[in-house]
Amino acid sequence: MKFFRPHFYLSKAQRNALLLLVVLLLGVPYLKGFLPEAAQNTLDHKAMEKHQSTIDSLVRVQAPTVIYPFNPNFLTDYRAYLLGLPTASIDRLLNHKKSGKWLNNLEDFKKVAEIDDSLMAFVAPYLIFSQKKKYNVYKKKEVVKKDLNQADIAALKAVYGVGEKLSNRIVKYRKLLQGFSLMDQLYEVYGLDSSVVDEIRKKFEIKTLPNIKKIALDTISYSDLVRLPYLNSTDAQRVIRWRSMRDEIEISELLNIEGFDSLKIDRINLYLSTL
16 A cells, blocks of 8 residues: 555645544434434534535645747746647747747747647647847948048038137148148147047048159258258258268168157158159
8 A cells, every 4th residue: 555655645634634524424414313403504514614625625626827828939938838848849949039030930939849730739829929120230321531632621620629720720731741641740730639630530531642742862952951841950951961971871861860760751751762
């Protein structure tokens, strides 16, 4: 009998209640013979009422869980359990969900879940499908930059941080340089700080290089040197003096002259050539 015990085991309280119920059921007919009819009815009613809860606990059947229709694209473990889906099918459906893919119809569901027709027929009434919403991906509008060497004062004024005064300075400096060869030359404009230069870079670039006629360093005169950007009278005198002590001269040799650094050499190299 030990084999059947786990399936028919009752607690002590349940055994006592069941024993009392049996005694009452067997004893009430004998007691009725010694009681008036009204008392017999009362006894029957009270006895059954007193032990109704015990009877209910022994015969209670759990009410079935109500399953409401839902979108399988938002499947949860609990809903899958209620539908009676196999563990392997649940894993496949949840992985499909994590991948960002969408179930559009019953055919998609059956294909991913890999369930048979009978189970599919059971779960089908509880599945509701809707089309996945498509969101417009914002694409940053590409800014078509204008040519800095062709920009007029009005175009420059449209840049944040560039007013009437600065736009005029930029145009005048561009004329002095014979045109911008490098965007970095904007930093040389008086009063134009780096933040404003960054704003100009967002809307302008150098599309056409200036047509600068270079002059040979070996033959250039003092007056022409003075007129070049980046050189003053002192610089021009020093270049002439250094050149006079050599038969030939390279622009890189100007680094030996006081007041000349690599940046200055790069700039005047835009206007000078060597034989």
